[in-house]
Amino acid sequence: MRRRLPRFAAAVLSAFASDEEREFLLGDLEEQYVQRCRGSSLGARRWVWGQVLRCGMHALRNRGSQRVFPAPASTSQLGRSGNDLLQSTISDVRFALRSFRSRPGFAFTAIGLMGLGIGATTTIFSVVDTVLLRQLPYPNPESLVLFDNRPHSYPNFKEWRDNLTTVSTIGALSNAEGSVSGGQGAEHVWIAHVTPELLPMLGAIPHVGRLFTAQDQLDDSHMVMLGHGFWRQRWGGDPNVVGRQIRLDGQMVLVTGVLSSAFTPPQAITATGQVDVWKLLDENASMNSTRDSRTLGVVARLKDNISMEVAQAEVDALTAALAQEYPDDFIRADGSALSFPLVPFKEATIRRVSDTLLLLLGAVGLLLLIACANVASLFLARGTARAGEIALRGALGAGGLRIARQLLTESALLALFGAAMGVGFAYLGVRLFLVFNPGGIPRIAALAVDTRILVFAFAASVSTGVLCGVFPVFQALGRSAISDLRETAANTTVGARRRRLKNGLVVSELALTVILLTGSGLLFRSLLERMKVDPGFDTDGLVILPLELGASYDGPERSRFVRELSESIQSMQGTEAVAAGWTLPFVFPARSCCWASPIYVEGTEEDELFPYTFVHPVTPHYFESLGASMAYGREFTETDPTDSPSAAIINARLARRLFDTEDAVGKRFMIGRSGPLTVVGVESGVQHWSLDEEIDEAVYLQYHVAGAGFGLLHVAVRSSTPLDILAPAVREIVRTLDPDLATDEITTMQNLVADSLGTPRFLSMLFGFFAAVALLLACGGIYASMLYSVGQRRREMGIRLALGADGTRMTGMVLGEAAVVTGVGLVIGVAGAVAASRLMAGFVWGVSTFDPVTYLGVCILLSAVAITACWIPARRAARSDPLATLRVD
């Protein structure tokens, strides 16, 4: 194949050539390129790009020599014709590029600072954009609503589906975990049980096969659709799996289709946002037949022209009617009527994370401001150096606006370079964010830097450029050419006004840094406080095995399985204790999987029921395995009767609430409408959900009595054997008992506890990073400012030294100025931090938002850093040789 000049290189080169020469120049280049390609094509390409670079530099040099300054056009001439404007802009740009080349240090620093600020802001903005701003990826997303106060029961869903006239479709989903087995062994999967309406409502289309129909649900609900990713991973994208039976939780189910890869599971109602298997919801399953079994997330699509208010009114009316019919199920424990507020589906999807992300955006915005202040003071310092040049141009007839445009062009150009660098940083930042984010951020998988983000970066850079460039412009506009020339010529001690402006910028940098540092400090302290919380049990050496005993097990069989499994694990070397529960502490965040029931106490009025209380089915030795202690009484043993529930363990908080005493052993109460239970033990306080919430009131029942109805099971093993040896052994035991069970989710309790702190840790880490960068910038800012100040006052100091002042005094003078600047910055910053602390309230835990330790620490840290940064300029002031400094002028 004939080689051609790389197209982009050709385009760039032809821009450098004049119209009449273009053809010959490109021809010459291509000829040489083709010749060089015979050697090595890489070398040839490198040669072409070398030529591009050289020709570019040649063009710059060549044109630059024609005119030293852009033509001094007066303001009245500006904009008279578009061509003039274009010409003068081009010459402004050219002039700016030349001036950067003459001071590369300045340009690099400014570009680096802006790139850092824009990069960080763009990264966080792209997260905010992906998660908060974009529409949900479903058709007409604005008409989708979620029934809040979930989960809901299937009978309630049916009432809504059959009676609501304001919604066009309504669908429900319930989450489960399970195992797909057969062939390559058992594998853990996330399952969504869905009604047939849900997937079409969300615009899902099948990749192969078909979606569920309403008829399917009547005929046979043992049907599944596979998620695209899971299908690719387990079946290698084999379309023939459609129409075949696969084994799900030990049962055979028919695969009707595979969902399109473009379909995103609805994150507001799925457990993790990942769904491997979509199963048709079984109307006849026991969990879908009663009103107190609540497992569903319900989404509806409003009819056209129906507002949320109208739909809500209809739902409320229906709820009121149902409450008449089923009072027990529609009255909350505190006597108030249960309600089902409708929430826009998008709001429901993002509400959990929106505050966090907006806080991050605010923080990164502060960082950008600090970077801007830094660059602005760089510009100021440079403006001083160029005062003579600007004054000369003014004297030669350049109007104020013309000069202002020139200066703004320079800063805008720098900001554009900064943006290019910032976009580079953002690409990196987005990658890092995806790696380090704590999980559970909806829609985060779609995070990428795209056109929208590039537009944002561009807009951010232009405003940054204007913000940074505006100070020198005001300076340039507000001066008379004559006084400037005189001042520059004399190089006297004037410049004080400029120094004040510069110090003002440093003050604002320091103040903004105080706000960021305080925020970061408060978050870090909150994290430490959380980590100090005692979970009420020993997390060390505890291994957790989640299992899903599917529909192939009935109650007694589950009990038998749990017993056999416990005995086998118990007999392993190193095992200290084994127990199981329906759930275990920290396996589900934020009560996402729970059983709650009202409680009645014997001897009180029949209708005096206590609020919903969490019920945990557990096996004997549960507390021993967890390493938790009993405050009173004992825990369950193998000898407790298992035919009917009679014994219960409660936690100390519930004991106080029900019986006004923690020693509640022997007292009796009822759960729901079941028979009386006798308290055999009181547990002193195990955290079940997270470290940072108050312990919930809780009841523990025997697994073999109360828990065998659930498919989910968690086994806790306390062992001296490390996880990497224990895990395969436990997996082998499970495999021999039932090869259909997936065991890939085995983990340690310490991991679970650490995961529960993922968000605070991540937030604290990001804030810490922002604050560290801010500190660095502010420190650089005050250093540069003091250096500049010393340079400006060289003459004054020279005179003072000549008149007999000693060096220490000079050092003191500079440090004094630094101390004043720092002090003012701290005062303003602390005031700002106090004002901003309201925004932090939701994120700070265990310490006050006015935590004096944090505030004091920040002040001390910042003062120390600032004074250290000023040490070099101060020393320079003291060492200055009076004769030398005076002679320079």
Place this chain on the structure above:
Amino acid sequence: MPKTLGEFEVLILLAIVRLKSDAYGATIHKEIEVRTGRSIAIGAIYTGLSRLQKSGFVKATIGEPTPQRGGRRKKYYEIEPAGARALTQSVNAFRQMTAGIEGDLEEVLQ
């Protein structure tokens, strides 16, 4: 008084003379690069050539397009008598200035 030539212009004129009838952008560029060992922007060659043309030192004729050049035409350059005079003058001046100093230069270099 004819215009004096810059060093780069001298190099271009010398290349044209050496290349005889085969002097066009690519060959001139290569000739100078190979003989002087310098990397030069092709754009610079064109700037130099157009300056020389303006001063009446070289003349250009357009050649036929060839496939090696992606169908683009060549622009051949020939030296004009004025160019030859200026070049001779420059070369003579150079020769005069360099005569007998090789030994001295080497001494400095050592």
